[in-house]
Amino acid sequence: MIFMFNNLFPSLQQYHHSFIAVDPSLGPLVLSVCLEEEENKLRVILRMKECSLHGTFSLSLFTNMPSAVELAKRLSDKVTVSKFDVVSYLKAPDLITAFDEHRVSSNFKFGVLYQREGQFTEEDILSNNKESEKFREFLSILGDTVQLQGFTGFRGGLDVCHGQTGNEAVFTSFNGREIMFHVATKLPYTEADPQQLQRKRHIGNDIVALVYQEGQTPFLCDVIKSHFLHCFVVVRRVEREEEEGGAAYQVSVTAREDVPPFGPVIPDPPLFTDRSQLREFLLTKLINAEIACYKAEQFSRLELRTRSSLLESLHNELFSRSRCMMGDPSIAAAPPSESTRGPSEGSGGFIENFKRAIRVRSHSFETLGVPRKSTGNSSQKPKVDKDAER
Numbered sequence: 001m002i003f004m005f006n007n008l009f010p011s012l013q014q015y016h017h018s019f020i021a022v023d024p025s026l027g028p029l030v031l032s033v034c035l036e037e038e039e040n041k042l043r044v045i046l047r048m049k050e051c052s053l054h055g056t057f058s059l060s061l062f063t064n065m066p067s068a069v070e071l072a073k074r075l076s077d078k079v080t081v082s083k084f085d086v087v088s089y090l091k092a093p094d095l096i097t098a099f100d101e102h103r104v105s106s107n108f109k110f111g112v113l114y115q116r117e118g119q120f121t122e123e124d125i126l127s128n129n130k131e132s133e134k135f136r137e138f139l140s141i142l143g144d145t146v147q148l149q150g151f152t153g154f155r156g157g158l159d160v161c162h163g164q165t166g167n168e169a170v171f172t173s174f175n176g177r178e179i180m181f182h183v184a185t186k187l188p189y190t191e192a193d194p195q196q197l198q199r200k201r202h203i204g205n206d207i208v209a210l211v212y213q214e215g216q217t218p219f220l221c222d223v224i225k226s227h228f229l230h231c232f233v234v235v236r237r238v239e240r241e242e243e244e245g246g247a248a249y250q251v252s253v254t255a256r257e258d259v260p261p262f263g264p265v266i267p268d269p270p271l272f273t274d275r276s277q278l279r280e281f282l283l284t285k286l287i288n289a290e291i292a293c294y295k296a297e298q299f300s301r302l303e304l305r306t307r308s309s310l311l312e313s314l315h316n317e318l319f320s321r322s323r324c325m326m327g328d329p330s331i332a333a334a335p336p337s338e339s340t341r342g343p344s345e346g347s348g349g350f351i352e353n354f355k356r357a358i359r360v361r362s363h364s365f366e367t368l369g370v371p372r373k374s375t376g377n378s379s380q381k382p383k384v385d386k387d388a389e390r
Helices: 066-076 093-099 123-127 133-142 197-203 275-293 298-324 349-360
Strands: 015-023 025-034 042-045 053-060 107-115 146-147 168-174 177-183 208-213 231-239 247-256 382-385
Touching: 015 093, 015 298, 025 066, 025 093, 025 208, 025 298, 042 066, 042 093, 042 146, 042 177, 053 133, 093 107, 093 298, 107 123, 107 133, 107 197, 107 275, 123 197, 133 168, 133 177, 133 208, 133 275, 168 275, 208 275, 231 275, 247 275
Parallel strands: 107 177, 107 208, 208 231
Antiparallel strands: 015 025, 025 042, 042 053, 146 168, 168 177, 231 247, 247 382
């Protein structure tokens, strides 16, 4: 559950307050409390570096209105602070909501690889230039082929002005989300480059990729070398007897072993004959796969570092801006620095720090200092998705 400040005022009788503190062991804490008088309860969120804790408490549990410290300790017995400071900055809800939503995205990008019969290597797969009629038919199940020039939807890192990432892409909207597919055959092909780095640059930086197979050649997830790619959804077209209804699509999933299970469960047998059902399944599976991949070791470590940085920046911003609101002369007399500018005041402040932190996610792990793992490391071993999903 995300604590949405915009939804906290259905009536004038409902209030919310925010508090901040720095715990000796936990670091910055940001606490929000919403009083729901009609239901006689308190909704509370405690934001810490590792996670956000949510709780609902009946007022009947308390003799008097509980303090911020008491509420925080009810959510976590690790809290040791003796007092919280009140947040009085008028734009605090915007900053706190931005932090709460920093992992919420309505847009996704996925790679699409085309594997033909007898293709075992990354070079072979990335060098495919021609699209068979059956492959184009499959792409039409995923979404619409759009012209990139002047495209105004979610572009997923593709160039929509100068044609540097090809002329076409596959795009769709699904349950309020925009999805851009990096289709290898539609990305630029370089004649003198057997590695096709132009294509690898996009697909290798995706977290989840879809593999469309023609023929019986198996796909091994370590064929595509990437620090980012953690999951592959593999689809093979299966020709059936004409009286049975023509083609069917067989689906399987392979992921690194530190990616937790995710749904929807692959049916048994794993065959789809209905295009709309296949589309619903694949798009749901791809989105859930990316969400699950963020819990893998590399991404969770990166997420913790990003979250810690954002929470510290949020705490400092709320503290300094609240001091300004209260008329603290030491703050008011000083020129506005990057740590005390508001969200619309130039290049400093929490909002800009937040945007910079989010942009960092698109960089390579080498840039971020995440150690490279050897191919023999156990965490790189694939696991095949069967029916052990949830």
